[in-house]
Amino acid sequence: MTSTHEDAAVPGGPALTQERKLVTEIPGPRSVELQARKSAAVAAGVSQTLPVYITAAGGGILRDVDGNQLIDFGAGIAVVNVGNSAxxxxxxxxxxxxxxxxxxxMVTPYEGYIEVAEAINRLTPGDHAKKTALFNSGAEAVENAVKIARHATGRDAVVVFDHAYHGRTNLTMAMTAKNMPYKDGFGPFAxxxxxxxxxxPLRDNDAAGTKLSGADAAKRAISMIEKQVGAKNLAAIVIEPIQGEGGFIVPAPGFLPTLVEWAKENGVVFVADEVQTGFARTGQLFACEDENIVPDLMTVAKGIAGGLPLAAVTGRAEIMDAVHGGGLGGTYGGNPVACAAxxxxxxxxxxxDLIGKAAHIGELMTERLTTMKGKFPVIGDLRGRGAMIAIxxxxxxxxxxxxxxxxxxAKAAHAAGLLVLVTGTYGNVLRFLPPLVISDDLLNEGLDILDEAFAAIVE
Incomplete structure (x- = not known):
């Protein structure tokens, strides 16, 4: 049950070898003990995908309290793109x-906040003048993007999309599509x-059964917006360039550009939610770059600070500056330690060159998963970009x-020492988000485990 790869240095503890190693069942006895303590001390609404308790992580490996080492295809939900403890x-x-x-x-400032804002302004799409405000989480960034768009336009309405996920605050729950577990019983919403x-694309057909193009799917959305909302009432369109929790849904080519053009023509702020897709995850620094999308505002979080809480809203200077002094901020927003991270x-x-590494991971995973799709008819779709892949x-x-x-x-993969995540509106998508520093050997071994799991379950 052990396979050896080149070791990676992990600061602050014993060396963490880059190998899968199972010394107990998953979860092991010490993790089971800790889970019992968790059940007694932590609110039941805080659940876990895989209750193994981690003592060290780095490269593509998670080590638990029982000494097991698991291959990480989750990266803390696309957070540790650069690896744990880089x-x-x-x-x-x-x-x-x-x-x-x-x-x-907001009281006594420091240079690190400014340095982060300058870097994000430089790195995000578009050569127009930009400004940035820092916050703590993706949901907080999205909520502030809506505040800014409403203030800048003087309009109230916000359009989001089927299968969207934008957060767990009251406003972002309203923006999130999936009821369970995110919204059920928590209303009324904003x-x-x-x-x-x-x-x-997997599910888009017109009345004649023909697949909708991206442009036609956008026209369908625009028709709904014009009839049910009205362009003159709309402050912002908020969309994930690749939907995350909704199931790594990649819109058909032309969908996003058509929406952007309509928003521009109608004075609507186009907000790209790049909380999960940003910071090299998709083989580009930001997923918007794939179709040369230049959003008016962009929200980022997750991969921005290697696991420390930080988020940002970045956008056109004239829109960002529309808000009055004191209208944006928060006690911890842009914490100096998170800015350093x-x-x-x-x-x-x-x-x-983790952008290049993400693209390489995507090529390797797509090739292997395409072979699996041919073997296992239950794999209905394979999609994603870079190191953001799903089936x-x-x-x-x-x-x-x-x-x-x-x-x-997923359960079989977990038992064999591979962390994978289940997602999607229908709970039927396996999403893969390995750290961008994972070795090819570990990546291939994880895919071997997945192949074996499918064989055991469906054959």
């Missing part, structure tokens, strides 16, 4: 912690949120979701 992140964080941990940027149909992340991405599980020969098989395959 040296450049660790050194900058340690230096900042030794100097000061907090003053509140108003003036409208939902339009998404481009979902973000600068370390950006330096690591550039130094180690949708359906009843063979149909597009009927098969959540039971999806859960069974």
């Amino acid at each position: 040296p450049e992140v660790v050194s900058r964080v340690q230096d900042q912690v030794a100097r000061f941990t907090h003053t509140c940027f 108003g003036e949120i409208y939902r339009a149909p998404m481009s979902y 973000a600068l370390g992340v950006i330096a690591t991405i550039e130094k180690e 949708e599980i359906t009843k063979p020969g149909t597009i009927e979701p098969d959540a039971a098989t999806t859960a069974a395959v």
